[in-house]
Amino acid sequence: MSLFTIDETRCKRDGLCAADCPAGCIVFEEGGLPEPHERKQAYCLDCGHCMAVCPADAIRLTRFADGSVPVDRSLNISLDQSEQFLKARRSVRAFRDEPVDRGLLGRVLSVTEYCPSGHNARPTRWVVAEGGAKVAEVAGAVAEWMRAESEAESRLAASLHLPGIVRLWDGGTDIICRNAPALAVAVGPKQGITPQPDGVIATAYLELALTAAGLGACWCGYLMAAAAYDAGVRELLGVAGDEAVYGALMLGRPARRYPALPPRPEPSVDWL
Known part of the structure; x- marks a missing residue:
């Protein structure tokens, strides 16, 4: 052919x-x-x-089922607009108590197929927890891993302050997944061209696309840590033995608006 x-x-x-x-x-x-x-x-x-x-x-x-789609230049944004959009992005940790539309989330996830990927391998696949109950199940599995680390008084438990997070969980406060209505986890192979940065880039793309869709997200670092160390969490997520978690976002409709841009220092740059 x-x-x-x-x-x-x-x-x-x-x-x-x-x-x-x-x-x-x-x-x-x-x-x-x-x-x-x-x-x-x-x-x-x-x-x-x-x-x-x-x-x-x-x-x-020949291997593509569909042809190309013309770029709509009327939708291009200016540098000022892109600068405003990127600076206004916030890590969202408080969400409305409402489900995320699967069709909208699917549309946003499809954007990640266009992000940069080493050798265009695009190895990232997504595991999505829909609904507060399913997200709470994942958060509970992470909490149990934290509890085991805390009881073992491991170095990891001390460095990540896991005992305090477990106490909050037991008291009804979830700072693992923040009671988010949905969770998107980036999974990829352990071996490959550049699977780890590919997963990170795909997750960053997803976060920006979610913002454009009127949703908000925050990296779920505790879940990523648990998935790196705990077989039970990986099993719950359906992560195979030759795979790893490279990104995770708690997501939903933001509970609050952010009408202002906080200050940031100028970047450190060495011009060669």
């Missing part, structure tokens, strides 16, 4: 697809049609750069 197909009636014979292919999978000679490289086509990354750069929508990777 050929790597891609070319619509000869649309192709402008400009060679942009070949020039932009990061793996050199496309051969182009001036005046001709792009062709798959005999050897290098086996190294196609499925990145779709060839389709994205083609102004005539003339090329389609």
Whole structure:
């Protein structure tokens, strides 16, 4: 099966697809049609750069079921708008007591398939806990891991102040998942090109997309710690033995609005 197909009636014979292919999978000679490289086509990354750069929508990777979608430039945001959006993002730890629409969350999760990924491997998959009861079940499993660490007086229990968190949990206060109505956990393989940074980037993408969707989120660090050390938590999440948790977000509708930007120092930069 050929790597891609070319619509000869649309192709402008400009060679942009070949020039932009990061793996050199496309051969182009001036005046001709792009062709798959005999050897290098086996190294196609499925990145779709060839389709994205083609102004005539003339090329389609055979392994893609759908064609490209035109970019709507009218939706582009300015630097001022993006700066405002990014600076206004808040870690949300208080949520409205209402469910998160699955369709909306699914739409937002699909955005993460477009985030940067080493070798375009895109190894991250998502485990989602829907509803307060399911999130509380996950938080309870984390609390039990914390309790075991606290009773063992481990170094980890001391460094993460786990005894105090367990006391709060026993008293009815959840600072593990903050009574969130939903939880999204990024899971990926232990081995691969760059699975750990891929999971972190995907989680960061998700947090920003959630903000744009009117939702709020906060990294669930206690869950990530528990998943790293406790087999029971991993089993509850459906994490296989050759997988790891690389990100976790508690999420929902924010209980409060944030009408102001707090100050931040200027970044530390060394200009070479």
